[in-house]
Amino acid sequence: MLKIAVCVKQVPKNQIGIDENTGNIIREDGLNCMNIYDYAAVETALRIKEQTEAEVDIFTMGRMDSRGVLQEALALGADEGILISDSKYAGSDVLATSYILSRGIMKKGDYHLIICGKQTTDGDTAQVSGAIASQLNWNYLPWIHEIAEVTEKEITACMLMDFEKIEVTAIYPCVISVEPSIYTVRIPTLMNTLKSRKKNITVYGQSELSLPEHAIGQKGAPTRVAGIKNLTCKAVPAIRDLTAAEIVRLICEEAECPLESRGGYE
Amino acid sequence: MEAKIRPLGNEDADYLQDESGFEGIAYSISFPQNRNEVKDIIDQCMGNHETITIQGALTGITGAGVPLEGHVMNMKEMNHILEITKDCGFVMKVEPGITFGELEGIVRKESNNTYFLPVVPTEKSATLGGAVSSGSKGIQSYHYGSLENYIEAIEICDNQGTFVTIEKKAENNLLIGSEGMLGAITAITLRLVKKPKYLWGIVFMFPEDETACAFADSIHEMEQVMAVEYMDRKTIELIDTYKNSMTQISKVPSIPAEVNSLLYIEIAGDEEEIVEEAAAVLIEKCVETGGDPDTAWAVTGETEVENIRNYRHAASECTNMKIAESHGSNKRIKKLSADIEWKNRSRAEILKYYNGKLENSGLNYCIFGHLGTKQPYVNILANNQEEYEQGKMIMSQFIRDAYIDGGMVFKEHGIGKLKKGYFCELAPIEEINKMVKLKGKWDAKSVFNVGNMFSENQL
Numbered sequence: 001m002l003k004i005a006v007c008v009k010q011v012p013k014n015q016i017g018i019d020e021n022t023g024n025i026i027r028e029d030g031l032n033c034m035n036i037y038d039y040a041a042v043e044t045a046l047r048i049k050e051q052t053e054a055e056v057d058i059f060t061m062g063r064m065d066s067r068g069v070l071q072e073a074l075a076l077g078a079d080e081g082i083l084i085s086d087s088k089y090a091g092s093d094v095l096a097t098s099y100i101l102s103r104g105i106m107k108k109g110d111y112h113l114i115i116c117g118k119q120t121t122d123g124d125t126a127q128v129s130g131a132i133a134s135q136l137n138w139n140y141l142p143w144i145h146e147i148a149e150v151t152e153k154e155i156t157a158c159m160l161m162d163f164e165k166i167e168v169t170a171i172y173p174c175v176i177s178v179e180p181s182i183y184t185v186r187i188p189t190l191m192n193t194l195k196s197r198k199k200n201i202t203v204y205g206q207s208e209l210s211l212p213e214h215a216i217g218q219k220g221a222p223t224r225v226a227g228i229k230n231l232t233c234k235a236v237p238a239i240r241d242l243t244a245a246e247i248v249r250l251i252c253e254e255a256e257c258p259l260e261s262r263g264g265y266e
Numbered sequence: 267m268e269a270k271i272r273p274l275g276n277e278d279a280d281y282l283q284d285e286s287g288f289e290g291i292a293y294s295i296s297f298p299q300n301r302n303e304v305k306d307i308i309d310q311c312m313g314n315h316e317t318i319t320i321q322g323a324l325t326g327i328t329g330a331g332v333p334l335e336g337h338v339m340n341m342k343e344m345n346h347i348l349e350i351t352k353d354c355g356f357v358m359k360v361e362p363g364i365t366f367g368e369l370e371g372i373v374r375k376e377s378n379n380t381y382f383l384p385v386v387p388t389e390k391s392a393t394l395g396g397a398v399s400s401g402s403k404g405i406q407s408y409h410y411g412s413l414e415n416y417i418e419a420i421e422i423c424d425n426q427g428t429f430v431t432i433e434k435k436a437e438n439n440l441l442i443g444s445e446g447m448l449g450a451i452t453a454i455t456l457r458l459v460k461k462p463k464y465l466w467g468i469v470f471m472f473p474e475d476e477t478a479c480a481f482a483d484s485i486h487e488m489e490q491v492m493a494v495e496y497m498d499r500k501t502i503e504l505i506d507t508y509k510n511s512m513t514q515i516s517k518v519p520s521i522p523a524e525v526n527s528l529l530y531i532e533i534a535g536d537e538e539e540i541v542e543e544a545a546a547v548l549i550e551k552c553v554e555t556g557g558d559p560d561t562a563w564a565v566t567g568e569t570e571v572e573n574i575r576n577y578r579h580a581a582s583e584c585t586n587m588k589i590a591e592s593h594g595s596n597k598r599i600k601k602l603s604a605d606i607e608w609k610n611r612s613r614a615e616i617l618k619y620y621n622g623k624l625e626n627s628g629l630n631y632c633i634f635g636h637l638g639t640k641q642p643y644v645n646i647l648a649n650n651q652e653e654y655e656q657g658k659m660i661m662s663q664f665i666r667d668a669y670i671d672g673g674m675v676f677k678e679h680g681i682g683k684l685k686k687g688y689f690c691e692l693a694p695i696e697e698i699n700k701m702v703k704l705k706g707k708w709d710a711k712s713v714f715n716v717g718n719m720f721s722e723n724q725l
């Protein structure tokens with residue numbers, strides 16, 4: 001049976017603003033919800049489950065009150081919810097988060113496929129799915145907007161690039177990130193909602209995962225917010241002819257921000 | 267002091283029309299920012315023998331805040347919190363121009379999300395002053411009753427520029443539903459209630475109204491039920507035509523084609539188990555009354571419930587958009603709706619009655635709203651003048667029959683200018699006289715909101 005892990009995140013419902021000094025999100029109204037992009041990931045997993053025989057487990061890393069998003073995914077029809085939570089994980093950036101999530105997923109079982117939403121509404125990096133693939137050294141298909149075929153061994157899907165659509169096949173194990181447009185997301189049925197209440201949520205903390213302290217939380221996070229600036233948009237001609245490094249250099253020049261590279265992805 | 271009054275300019279066209287499509291005229295406008303400015307504006311208008319039309323956010327659907335002449339006093343800049351007392355419950359004194367959206371955010375923050383105002387119109391940009399003056403209700407009125415239950419005091423500035431505070435016990439809520447005809451409300455003291463910790467929103471789908479009504483009847487005694495809202499197939503189809511352009515609901519999956527009747531139910535409580543038990547009871551009742559609970563949707567928690575509420579709210583919005591389209595091609599076509607709360611008819615009888623009359627007429631229409639309190643709204647969507655006139659005749663018949671039934675005819679959206687004709691012609695004389703007497707006592711010179719409810723010569 002195909003085993004699918006889906007990563008979801010609890011985010012503030014209304015992003016009130018960003019603290020100009022610290023760069024932290026100011027969350028004043030206290031309302032949280034599932035990251036809007038992650039619904040597409042859950043829906044994709046459930047559609048695959050409906051077509052082939054599959055088990056769908058939902059993972060989230062966050063505070064203990066993130067249980068709500070797991071419960072919601074269970075109500076949508078997922079099988080199990082796993083909350084990865086420990087005060088030591090606080091302050092994790094993309095690198096530390098993807099490390100912790102990938103270790104949590106590995107501890108739970110042997111998955112064929114990990115599905116993530118394209119990005120989050122609070123972090124906005126769109127890098128966690130790729131970072132998980134990199135941590136695990138798995139195949140990676142980002143920006144999926146259509147699933148063509150799912151077999152016991154591989155998945156064929158359509159990637160939505162800036163200028164074209166590309167159909168690709170990846171052998172398991174594999175991480176995919178899906179576009180919000182991939183499916184219309186269902187609303188939980190009353191029956192599933194009631195059933196989901198009876199399901200247990202597994203909690204993994206440091207005592208279960210025993211991760212090296214230098215790789216988690218603030219210590220494992222090389223990201224530092226150097227400052228926040230309001231930039232005016234500028235059109236860059238023929239961006240497709242530039243390499244990634246050239247684009248980064250261009251952005252740094254525009255932002256008058258020194259190009260610095262640290263951490264795991266130099 | 268010279269009041270902040272300026273002549274009405276071309277840029278002020280928005281202040282001459284509300285959501286009903288009713289349009290008016292005025293010569294000057296002001297946006298007071300505090301009670302003293304309200305007094306100055308009233309004094310100056312009185313000195314100039316000018317009438318004043320008070321308005322909030324103009325989301326009203328009877329033309330009540332639309333001027334026919336004189337001065338417009340728009341209250342939207344009077345939206346401050348004046349006082350919050352937390353020692354005995356949660357009491358707050360606010361200015362009337364605060365919108366329900368603003369109020370909700372402030373109460374959530376100030377009470378750490380533990381208190382709320384339970385009776386609010388689904389239109390969050392409406393002002394509190396507008397809602398008090400219209401006698402507005404909300405979907406949770408099913409459980410929490412009227413807005414007046416949560417009002418401790420109202421301060422009003424009368425046509426002499428005198429501030430009068432009316433406390434709940436003192437005068438029997440005479441300002442609720444008075445449509446700005448007695449004076450300008452300058453402050454409202456609200457007593458908020460504890461917010462239940464757990465909230466579910468459940469959508470039950472039925473192939474026909476009879477089963478939906480039998481189900482609604484069967485859950486009437488349930489303590490955890492907060493709201494019972496209805497939508498017919500025509501409303502679902504109307505929403506479908508606008509859905510893709512409405513970001514808040516564009517992601518809601520389509521309602522299956524075999525569904526002709528939809529009930530949206532909210533349940534709430536402070537203990538999770540009790541709310542889950544209530545959900546289980548709803549399933550049982552649904553089966554007992556011939557429905558299929560397997561097709562029901564359910565969402566839990568405030569954020570998710572809000573998304574489904576947006577779908578219900580879209581019924582009102584899409585109806586108004588459809589009317590605005592017809593109004594665009596023929597200015598005489600305006601909103602044609604009834605918000606009657608029936609007394610002696612059953613829920614099934616009410617729907618059958620509306621459908622019977624309208625299906626035979628060949629007119630386009632839709633029905634949705636508070637079926638739980640026997641108050642579904644019926645909207646006639648006229649495409650041309652002939653249909654509009656025909657629709658008006660049918661509305662008269664509804665209102666006539668509602669008075670015979672002993673129902674409450676204008677109790678949510680008000681009378682304003684659009685329904686004045688029906689009120690004056692069809693309401694019992696005692697009901698009209700009560701309002702005329704009140705107006706005579708407070709505003710005999712007829713300074714405020716000329717043209718609402720009845721004609722000046724009735725004074």
Ligand SMILES: Cc1cc2nc3c(=O)[nH]c(=O)nc-3n(C[C@H](O)[C@H](O)[C@H](O)COP(=O)(O)OP(=O)(O)OC[C@H]3O[C@@H](n4cnc5c(N)ncnc54)[C@H](O)[C@@H]3O)c2cc1C
Nearest residue numbers: 322323324325326330331388393395396397402403446451
């Ligand atoms: C999409 C949509 C959904 C709606 N849903 C609901 C609903 O669920 N329930 C409901 O009851 N209504 C509903 N309404 C109707 C409308 O929102 C309410 O009647 C609302 O309370 C009007 O508030 P407003 O601030 O827009 O008032 P306006 O339309 O500006 O004015 C309404 C009346 O209030 C008077 N008024 C306003 N402020 C003052 C003041 N400070 N002092 C004295 N008089 C004043 C005006 O003179 C006028 O008579 C809906 C409308 C729309 C467009």
